[in-house]
Amino acid sequence: MIKIEHVGLWTKDLEKMKDFYCxxxxxxxxxxYHNPKSGFSSYFLTFTDGARLELCHRPDIVEGSKDVFGFTHLAFSLGSKEEVDRLAYFFQDQGFPIQNGPRTTGDGYYEAVIFDPEGNQLELTV
Known part of the structure; x- marks a missing residue:
């Protein structure tokens, strides 16, 4: 069963946004979660219905950079590493190149990243 696992949001002020949603x-x-190598930090917020929002921050994201503030990705939970691999390579064969992964991230996610036809980032995760 495929379900939306979480939605990611780039933020200017991680703590302020966390406090707002809480x-x-x-x-x-x-x-x-903080990755000292990349400077990336995030919180996962879980709502009462189980939906999750990942608040993301990286100090190099400023107005006018490649990445912009706002929603950053949509993550689909596929249920297993094997299904992540299968779907990632399927998309690649369909002309949607794998941008990252499949891999285990620093915060423990197994994921592959592709872009949809309009360039929106999609995470395929367990």
Whole structure:
């Protein structure tokens, strides 16, 4: 069964955004993930229905950069590493090149990344 696993959002102020969603939408928050090599930091917020929002921050993202503030990716949960691999290579064969992965990320996700026809980033994850 394929389901949307989470939606990612680039933020200017990670703590302020975390506090907003926790306060006004009753989200529970994960521990802060930080990758010192890339400068990437994120929180996963979980809402009462199980939906999740990943708040992302990287200091090199500023107005006018390649990555922009706002929604960054849509993640689909596929249920297994094998299914991630299968679908990633299927998309590649269909003309949608794998941008990253399949791999295990620093925060423990097994994922592959592709772009949809309009360049929106899609994460295929377990």
């Amino acid at each position: 306060r006004y939408f009753a989200a529970t928050v994960s521990e802060l």
